[in-house]
Amino acid sequence: MIRTLSVNYARILDCSKDDGKTAVETASDEIVMGAARALCEFSLLVSQHNHSDLSLTALDDSLKRFYKKKGAFRDQKMSQSAKA
């Protein structure tokens, strides 16, 4: 999943395309990017060969941030289905 993250989020990263997004959608994009960032950090920390208390705390913290922000995916999907 980590390998495909950049492909999946390329549309959001491309800020030049506005596509007439509302303020709510823009905010939702930011939260989605936060979740993606947390996941990337988690993947980076987990792939380390050595761990300390500090790194494990950061690992838990990144996972918590992802779980906190994952609702944005749901909101985006629901708004897309409502539009359709």
Next chain:
Amino acid sequence: MEVQVYGAEKVTTSKRRQSQVRLNRARHTATKWSEADRQRAIERLEHEIHQMTSVKRKLFDKLFQHHERQLLQEVGTMATGPRSILAKKLAQIKTAAEEEVYGAVNMTLNKRVEFQVRLSDAETEATTWSLADIDCIVSQLEREIYRITSNEQMPFKQELSIRLIEFEAWWQAIGVQELRKTIKQCVIHFGYPKRHLVSHISESIRRMGSGDNFTTDISERLHIDNVKEAYRSTNKVNYIRQMLKHNDRSTALDYMEETLSYLALQGWYNIDSAKAFNLLSAADKQRNTRRAHLLRLQHCQDEPFFHPVSPQVHHLRETHVRRVCRSVKLTSLRDASEDF
């Protein structure tokens, strides 16, 4: 609701089953489009659209049969498929006979199309099972099987309509919202086992060490060295023995490299073997040049310190090492020290 209104003794399971069977049978009978129905519909439509009469029909049959007989004598009866020459010519003869008997005005292309459309409409109409039909049949079956009078059916229908209206109101107000909520929870919940396992990673690292001990990448990478590259090194004839020999040799060379690197790290090396294995660091290489040696002589500095060569260690000459370790990637002293 049927049980509440009519009573449980009237609406039993066996009666329900009987009612369902008879309803299905009635549906099958009503929606059946037999060949006789089709023929009747065709005759009616031909009369309406193509102005066909029974006299004309007889004349057409006579003419068509005559031409058909002639064609059969010409072509023979070998090929009678829908795409055969016989079938194509028969269709042409039929069209010509129709135009001759009924008149070209009555057999235009538009009228033919209209005929086909109305025929399909008639079939759809005859095989459609409307709600009114269902209601009528169901009421009749209830009267026959459940022994329910029409006076009892009226309050049931009223009650049913009221409940339907209530259900529609509930659906608009709450039902849709609840369905959406359920879909949200069921479809986009992130509650997959794989996602859940991620939450146990920090605990498992604390207990069993970092996750790279459990990776499958190592065994997947070995497939490249031990199988793919080994096969490429063979001459593709009796390759299994050659592959095994290649693996043995490469493993032995790897062990040798590791051992020499370890010895180098411990200080057990001489300058010749260190040069041959490229085990000198960049600073060592600079210090070992002729120019550096001359500069040291000019400034009366001491010679650089190298660890003494142990008599137990094999003294590997450069030419020998180059020949044996051609395929082995040589590492510098710095890399070796980082590895260990």
